[in-house]
Amino acid sequence: MxxxxxxxxxxxxxxxxxxxxxxxxxxxxxxxxxxxxxxxxxxxxxxxxxxxxxxxxxxRRYCKNCYKFLFPGHNSTIRLINGEVNIICGECGHIMKIPYIKEKKLKRRAKIDSYKKRDNE
Incomplete structure (x- = not known):
């Protein structure tokens, strides 16, 4: 080894x-x-x-600052702000920002694909 x-x-x-x-x-x-x-x-x-x-x-279930377990609604809050998921720790106040751009791209692509299917029919 x-x-x-x-x-x-x-x-x-x-x-x-x-x-x-x-x-x-x-x-x-x-x-x-x-x-x-x-x-x-x-x-x-x-x-x-x-x-x-x-x-x-x-x-994403623990705070990266104080390393406490996060339970939404009890010691953390989750907000959607400007294309980001903001997880706010209730213990220390640290904000974890997680982008959700991939989901938006997939949604946009699905929409474009649906338009293409309509045009072909």
């Missing part, structure tokens, strides 16, 4: 553990928010130790 390189089975286990921790954080947030924040910390430690990205499904 090369230095810093881990086998695929080890990386798969790390991804599964992170998924389990985030799902537990989501379940436990209402009753025990501190416990869910701890689960996020553990998942981040696993991702740094095994050099694995946090799954995209869960990547």
């Amino acid at each position: 090369k230095r810093g390189k881990r086998p695929n089975w080890m990386l798969n286990i790390a991804k599964e553990r992170m998924d389990i921790l985030f799902s537990l954080a989501e379940k436990e947030f209402i009753e025990y928010p501190e416990r869910s924040h701890r689960y996020v910390e553990l998942a981040r430690k696993i991702s740094t130790k095994y050099n694995v990205k946090i799954p995209l499904k869960w990547n």
